[in-house]
Amino acid sequence: MPQEAVETIIHDNEAALLRYAWRYLHDDASAQDAVQVAFIKYVHHDKVIFNPRAWLFRAVRNYCLNLLKQQQRRPEISLEHTAEQSKGHSDAPDTELINREDGQIIRRCIDNLKPKHKEVVVLKLEHGRSYREIAMIMQATVSNVGFMLHEAMKQLRSDLAEELVR
């Protein structure tokens, strides 16, 4: 593949991939590792890749899941760390505090979703990937992705309603 193509692919996707990897690993350095490995795999791959972006996402996902498995951590996306980290850096006015409180609840609700559902939600809502791409990344069928997203949103809504009843 031509040199420029790789450059553009890196440029277009690195931010999203880093975010995605970080979601699993919660560590900047590890996330960079994951993305770097994915890109290296990509340049070494000698067959034609039809959807490089989805391919890269999948490579990152596989890397992250493998890593988590090796570390014997529970292989799912956790928002727990985010909550702790974002606590520190902003002294916000009251309204924002309420918003933050709100955000915490949503975070917790997302956290309580099934791992696969959580992944679909992240890929769709955070990364805006299409069902087709999500299907490629997660090795599922397109209709299954739609179903999972629907289920996840339903669950999220009922959990949120329950949380906000108080």
Added chain:
Amino acid sequence: MNHKKTLRLITDYFAGELSAPVSEQLMAHLEACETCRKEFEEFDELWSRTGEVLAEDSTIEQLSDERKDFIATAKALAAKTKKKSPTVTRRIIEYGAVAAILLIFAGMLLPALNSARSNGVMRSARNEAEYKRMETTMVDIADDKMTEGADSGGEAKEESTARALKIYRDGLAKQSGVRSRNRRTEFAETPIVLSGTVAKKTVRKQVKTKWAAGFEAADRDDTFGGDSNQFSARRSAPTLKQTDERLFVARRSAPTLGKDAKNEVLPMELKESLASGEARHKYALSKRKKSKANELQLAAQKPQSSSLRHPGAKSPQKIIMEKRLNQSSKSLVKADAVESNRFMGKIVVDRAEKKGLLRETESYADKEKSNKKRQRRIPVQRKVFKLNLKLWNITTVQNLRVLMQQRGYPLTARVSINRHDNTLTFYDTSANLMKAATLFSKLQAAEKELKDFRNGIPMLKTKLRPVSTFSIDTDTASYVQAKRMIMNGQRPDPMKIREEEFVNYFDYHYRSPKKTVFGVYLEAAPAPFRSGKVLLRIGVQGKKLGPNSGTVSSYTILFDGSGSMAAGNRLELAFQTMQLLFNRLSVNDRVSLIVCNEQPGLLFVGRRGGSKASLFQQLKRIKPAGAADFSAGLSLAYRTAMRNYLPGGINKVVIISDGIVKLPKAQLSEVMNEIDRSRRRGISNIVIGVGGDGDDQLLEKLAAAGDGSYVFIDRSKDAVELFNQQFDARFREIARDVKIQVEFNAAAVPEYRQIGYRNRQLSKADFRNDKINAGEVGSGQSVTALYEMKLNRELPAKMMLAIVRLRYKPIDSDEVIEEEFVITSNEVDRSFATATPGFKLATFVAEFAESLRYPETPGIASGSGVAAKLSPLFHRNFSNDGKVAELLMLTRKVK
């Protein structure tokens, strides 16, 4: 468009996956339907909020430059190593080269094919080489003639081949006449050796002949198939030669053919012609008896003459010739094959005999019938012995072997052990089975004796079973329940009495260990109620953890919301328990509540411990009714606990129930498996019982399976105590799978028995098997076990009485620790009076428990008998202990 479908469409709409016409339809529907519109708006909000929240997490946006450089280098490297797509000219060259190679091969194959055609059969390269070698080394002239014959065509060719054959054979006879005769003698004699009893010495030799037979059989496949051509005629020459030079061939062919031939079943043709072969063999034998030399000559000349009779014969005649040739040589071979086959059969029997494989022997019996000569069959029988395997420490066959060896019955049979049914299945000869039966009847008699309480509680013979192993039990429910019954003027059900739970309810004030996880305190003194017996107390004291600093905890409460919970003060107690638990929560702790009735449901999930008022508020929503589907409830509880798992924190499922629940036996094992899985992941449980008329054993089982403890709450005081004094002990574990093994010295302690721990018994081998689930110990918790021993009189000083081993897994590491303690004869107190107060108390509690467990058993003191001795102890040492005061009252109530 129905509501459900709309919802799905709304998701797809926000996902941007809806085609234009469908989204138009959706919009139209939304305008018409208000509920769906509301739904849509809510969804919009949720979607955007979730997106925002997810976007809030900040992370680095770019790969660092050095990583980018790294990727660039990797790419450059990949580009270098990557294969360029081949150009057209290159392709042509490649194809050309392949074609050329193919042509060369074809050219090489062509002459070979031609010669094969002239020979009729394709020979393998190896055969050819071998054949060539034989030809050159053995007879040059014959070789020349044969090649001649092979090269020329038509009848003349056949003729010359036959001639060549003759010359070849003559040459053979000339060159190795004497030697081959000797060989033949040897060979002819072997079947006789075989038909007699088989001596092990001959094994190797016979296997060799078997190989030879296999070789012959393989040859015969070619020659017997009716292939009437020159090559097979030529091949029959080596066959002949083999007859003469059998052992030579056998040796040569053994490495290659032996492997296949060894296990090979005889070919069909051979089997069919078996009878005739044998007949010939017999004939040969009878001849041999008359005149050995004559017979040998006959055997040597017969094939020759038959081949000479038809020197230029055409194909059909040639077949006859070949058959004769082969048969004459085969008659011996076949007979040998039969014998060696029989011999192989014998090996099978021997093996069967060794392993006791019944089936093989039986199937072999059928084969044998056809051979007419019957081998002696080994009668293997099956016998099942029922035995309490745990009691005799039988876990593996090795255990059994040792046990039998020690009693003078070496284990020879095949045995299968079923630990669930407590059965041993033996496969052995009847004589050996009789021996085993005498041993096991002794053990069974000993077992029966243990169940006989007419002469007091029976003791175990140390010689029979020197090692006692058990898992620690920190439950106390049995005592609390018995207390409730006695206070109501009833006698508790003996089956519900677990002595260890009585003993462990009380505080014995062991010293808390400073460095280690556990302190072990051994004490022995004469028993107060039975003269001549000595009591051994093993006190295990767990270390006390410091104040709870920063450990988060996640509780999942499974509340039994069945109708029975509304009875009496159960609901009140349960609510109080939950409120006490909520009060102990810190801000970062999490709690979930599941109400288990006919359809178990989540009341709330993963709530933080901060807002206690709202948690209390939730309790008001509980309305007990109907039956409780406990299997669904438990599985939901454990799933919820898994979801709210806090790594490094306390993860507990709190089960509050009166034990009146629906849990069919079929589902029990499934639920237990789930509990066990969660236990391995670090989710333990605590079972809090209320009421007291439910399935007490089920609740105990749940606690035992889930690394938890079973406590019973009868009054609000109990609940308060559980969450104030005992909270650390019940909720903060220090060690898991705590097991104790006591090995008695048979020279000093001829008999012993353990008090309590009946359903916590382990097999000896389980002690060091770290997969076996055993009891847990919480912070500052102590466990006491008691043994009653009979000591030999006049023991020498410092004689070892018993070794106590403690094995456990500390909660904060994966390693397993085993410690060993010894008690010697001079550590035994002179009299009961000089024993420590704690020892005395434990003795009295145990005696009281046993008086309830074994009513009207001679030798066991009555309640009032215990009361008489307990009273002075209470006044002297335990006057401040409310628990002991209660016990005193109870003992006085029981007659």
